[in-house]
Amino acid sequence: MAIKRRATTVLALSITTALLAAGCTGGGESEAPPESDLYKNPVTLTWWHNASQDGPGKTYWEKVAKDFNALHPTVTIEIEGIETNQLQRTRLPAALLSNDPPDIFQAWGGGEIREQVEADYLKDITEQVKDEAANIGSAVEIWQVDGKQYGLPYRMGIEGIWYNKELFQQAGIAAPPTTFDELNDAVTKLKAINVVPIAVGAGDKWPAAHWWYNFALRACSVDTLRKASLETVFDDQCFVKAGQDLKAFIDTKPFQNNFIATPGQNDPTSANGLLANGKAAMELMGDWNRGSLDTVTEDQEALGRFIGWFPVPAIAGSAGDPKAALGGGDGFACAKNAPAECVEFLKYIVSPEVQLGYAETGTGLPVAKGAEEGVKDPALKSILEATTSATYVQLWLDTAFGSTVGNAMNDAIVAIFAGSGTPEQVVEAMKAAARK
Amino acid sequence: MTSTNPTLDLAGGASAPPAGPRPARRPSSRAAETRRKWYEIIGLTTPAVIVYVMFVLVPMGFAFYYSLFRWRGVGPPTDFVGFDNYVLAFQDPIFIDALRNNGIIVFGSLLIQGPIALGVALLLNRNFRGRTVFRLLAFVPYVLAEVTVGIMWKLLLSDAGTVNAFLQSLGMGGLVQAWLADLDLVIWTLLFILTWKYVGFAIILLLAGLSNVPQELNEAAAIDGASWWQTQRHVTLPLLGPTIRIWMFLSMIGSLQVFDVIWVTSVPAVRSLGASATMATYMVDNGFFARLWGYGNAVAVILFAISFVAAVLFQRFLLRRDIEGAITRKAN
Numbered sequence: 001m002a003i004k005r006r007a008t009t010v011l012a013l014s015i016t017t018a019l020l021a022a023g024c025t026g027g028g029e030s031e032a033p034p035e036s037d038l039y040k041n042p043v044t045l046t047w048w049h050n051a052s053q054d055g056p057g058k059t060y061w062e063k064v065a066k067d068f069n070a071l072h073p074t075v076t077i078e079i080e081g082i083e084t085n086q087l088q089r090t091r092l093p094a095a096l097l098s099n100d101p102p103d104i105f106q107a108w109g110g111g112e113i114r115e116q117v118e119a120d121y122l123k124d125i126t127e128q129v130k131d132e133a134a135n136i137g138s139a140v141e142i143w144q145v146d147g148k149q150y151g152l153p154y155r156m157g158i159e160g161i162w163y164n165k166e167l168f169q170q171a172g173i174a175a176p177p178t179t180f181d182e183l184n185d186a187v188t189k190l191k192a193i194n195v196v197p198i199a200v201g202a203g204d205k206w207p208a209a210h211w212w213y214n215f216a217l218r219a220c221s222v223d224t225l226r227k228a229s230l231e232t233v234f235d236d237q238c239f240v241k242a243g244q245d246l247k248a249f250i251d252t253k254p255f256q257n258n259f260i261a262t263p264g265q266n267d268p269t270s271a272n273g274l275l276a277n278g279k280a281a282m283e284l285m286g287d288w289n290r291g292s293l294d295t296v297t298e299d300q301e302a303l304g305r306f307i308g309w310f311p312v313p314a315i316a317g318s319a320g321d322p323k324a325a326l327g328g329g330d331g332f333a334c335a336k337n338a339p340a341e342c343v344e345f346l347k348y349i350v351s352p353e354v355q356l357g358y359a360e361t362g363t364g365l366p367v368a369k370g371a372e373e374g375v376k377d378p379a380l381k382s383i384l385e386a387t388t389s390a391t392y393v394q395l396w397l398d399t400a401f402g403s404t405v406g407n408a409m410n411d412a413i414v415a416i417f418a419g420s421g422t423p424e425q426v427v428e429a430m431k432a433a434a435r436k
Numbered sequence: 437m438t439s440t441n442p443t444l445d446l447a448g449g450a451s452a453p454p455a456g457p458r459p460a461r462r463p464s465s466r467a468a469e470t471r472r473k474w475y476e477i478i479g480l481t482t483p484a485v486i487v488y489v490m491f492v493l494v495p496m497g498f499a500f501y502y503s504l505f506r507w508r509g510v511g512p513p514t515d516f517v518g519f520d521n522y523v524l525a526f527q528d529p530i531f532i533d534a535l536r537n538n539g540i541i542v543f544g545s546l547l548i549q550g551p552i553a554l555g556v557a558l559l560l561n562r563n564f565r566g567r568t569v570f571r572l573l574a575f576v577p578y579v580l581a582e583v584t585v586g587i588m589w590k591l592l593l594s595d596a597g598t599v600n601a602f603l604q605s606l607g608m609g610g611l612v613q614a615w616l617a618d619l620d621l622v623i624w625t626l627l628f629i630l631t632w633k634y635v636g637f638a639i640i641l642l643l644a645g646l647s648n649v650p651q652e653l654n655e656a657a658a659i660d661g662a663s664w665w666q667t668q669r670h671v672t673l674p675l676l677g678p679t680i681r682i683w684m685f686l687s688m689i690g691s692l693q694v695f696d697v698i699w700v701t702s703v704p705a706v707r708s709l710g711a712s713a714t715m716a717t718y719m720v721d722n723g724f725f726a727r728l729w730g731y732g733n734a735v736a737v738i739l740f741a742i743s744f745v746a747a748v749l750f751q752r753f754l755l756r757r758d759i760e761g762a763i764t765r766k767a768n
Contacts, residue, residue: 089724089725089727090724093509093510093727096510097509097510097511097512115508115510116510118510118511119510119511120511121510202705203617203703203704203705203706204704205704205705205708208705257595258595258617260617260703260705260706261594261595261614261616261617261703261705261706263703269594269595269596402508402727403508403725403726403727404508404726404727407721407722407725407726407727408726411708414705414708415709417705418619418705418709420619420709433726436506436726436728436731
């Protein structure tokens with residue numbers, strides 16, 4: 001090990017020296033070839049995605065790359081699957097800074113893609129992907145900056161409340177709540193039959209923060225939210241109101257005990273695990289939850305029987321659009337200097353055929369029209385319907401506002417959950433972070 | 437690096453007699469000898485110096501440079517803010533919490549691990565059956581990887597975990613705690629885990645120190661009628677001084693920089709509330725997760741400065757007699 005590391009060091013040193021001697025002329029500075037040169041010369045595309053774990057997602061991307069290579073033999077695709085946090089927080093920023101980024105890589109849209117565009121990291125693909133963008137619909141706006149397209153989504157969904165139909169029945173709840181009053185009512189009934197009404201993985205911060213996002217979505221007008229995302233301005237009183245509503249909701253004690261230590265997903269003691277194993281009746285979560293629940297349940301068959309989904313209830317008399325929903329997705333973008341084939345590959349990924357196959361893996365909801373049939377699960381089907389019928393889809397606020405404001409916001413919301421924070425402190429933290 | 441010294445027997449190899457000063461030396465050969473010495477020094481240290489400069493000093497310089505910018509890691513840093521990031525850090529109550537937690541870990545480790553390790557080492561230094569097994573057991577936690585230890589204790593200490601179940605079954609249900617989520621308790625839980633993990637290291641160091649205590653002194657003490665306790669107090673302990681001080685030094689620096697066990701064991705929400713943050717976890721949470729690269733670098737520089745000052749002070753006042761002649765100039 002030690003010897004190997006030393007050899008690497010020596011190698012790195014000599015490379016560095018060579019680079020210095022060569023006057024650092026390296027790097028992909030070649031201009032994209034004109035359209036007619038497409039598929040003429042052999043190119044290698046490096047592709048970084050976040051399906052790092054063995055499973056249907058990872059296998060599917062391997063197949064997609066192989067199929068594309070079969071269609072266009074001049075294009076070889078080198079895949080690297082990297083765990084999301086590592087990819088988003090360290091690997092990608094470092095690769096982009098070093099002027100040697102992968103050609104095509106995971107892009108989450110919102111505040112992050114805006115920053116990347118401002119640093120001139122991404123390829124403007126507006127003209128090339130017009131048809132694809134039209135086929136996907138309004139979701140592509142999340143990967144736009146100032147009206148120009150810089151990436152395309154392959155997965156998109158809104159969040160809502162996953163619930164246990166059998167427990168609802170036992171508690172005597174006739175239909176899924178459509179207003180917060182009905183939700184509060186359901187919470188009381190579920191407490192009476194001694195189950196946890198709502199599971200929340202506050203330990204991971206974001207699952208708790210999403211409750212605040214939903215209160216903000218109900219309290220704030222669409223214009224206020226748009227302005228907040230574009231200019232990181234949070235002066236509107238609705239952001240304080242969101243915290244007040246959340247605090248009032250937490251005071252009704254709808255969550256499990258000790259929720260501040262509960263992780264969001266991935267193990268049986270998580271909020272996911274509580275719902276999947278019949279210990280809790282509800283959980284607020286995105287469309288990916290169906291797959292996550294499967295991995296933590298003791299009985300997949302029972303889970304398939306009792307699991308259902310309904311949209312986040314509306315709040316009577318609030319400024320927000322009751323048909324608006326929070327959502328988010330995953331997409332890919334091409335680096336500024338990536339070869340033109342990169343855009344072709346991106347178009348291929350979001351084509352209806354490839355999207356259909358993606359939907360069949362069950363790892364997420366597809367975005368392209370013509371891929372809907374791939375969605376088999378009834379709960380996922382209801383999300384797909386709700387997503388298409390939503391009047392406005394607000395991107396997850398932490399993604400929309402960018403990591404810096406997003407992180408500070410989530411921390412301050414967690415403080416409300418812990419009982420030490422106030423609604424005003426959330427807004428103060430967001431404003432302070434926007435200046436950092 | 438080949439020597440130009442004509443008096444050096446290059447072909448002789450290891451079996452050649454040492455060159456030694458020769459009486460009939462030409463005046464120039466003395467200069468050549470000095471030059472040869474310098475070639476040797478330069479030749480042997482250059483690779484290490486290059487690595488050290490490139491991978492320690494240069495990154496440190498960059499860290500300081502970046503810490504002067506308001507920079508989110510996108511594009512080159514351009515927004516120069518001077519020492520604002522440092523001011524911001526000391527104004528953030530969570531960073532102050534992190535400092536306090538590091539303080540608790542530094543002093544807690546010294547005060548708890550020290551006496552335990554000394555006691556166990558003295559015991560294990562006596563002859564008894566199964567001594568090797570006990571020595572091995574004491575050292576096992578230290579050998580385990582930090583992440584393994586973190587996950588293990590996280591599972592043991594979870595709400596429905598073994599520790600709480602054990603307490604319940606003993607009829608001590610009143611002691612059941614949210615060990616890793618109770619904001620007042622979590623730092624002490626973490627201190628316990630760190631103690632469990634690192635006390636083995638202190639024991640091994642002290643055992644090594646004990647094996648250097650000459651047996652004759654113990655025998656002399658015994659002949660003079662000293663009891664076992666008196667021997668330990670007046671013979672062993674003073675001779676163990678250098679080892680204890682070195683351990684204190686390593687423990688202190690390790691406690692200031694502690695990261696992995698805390699990162700793995702603590703819940704992100706609890707960490708962000710300051711209850712279980714240390715300077716290093718605060719740095720990663722802010723530098724990478726909040727994407728404040730300039731600010732994160734400022735925290736890194738603060739962490740370095742605190743460790744550096746602590747190390748220098750410790751060497752100056754406590755380690756001086758142990759390292760005299762090795763690092764500092766020998767006192768006459």
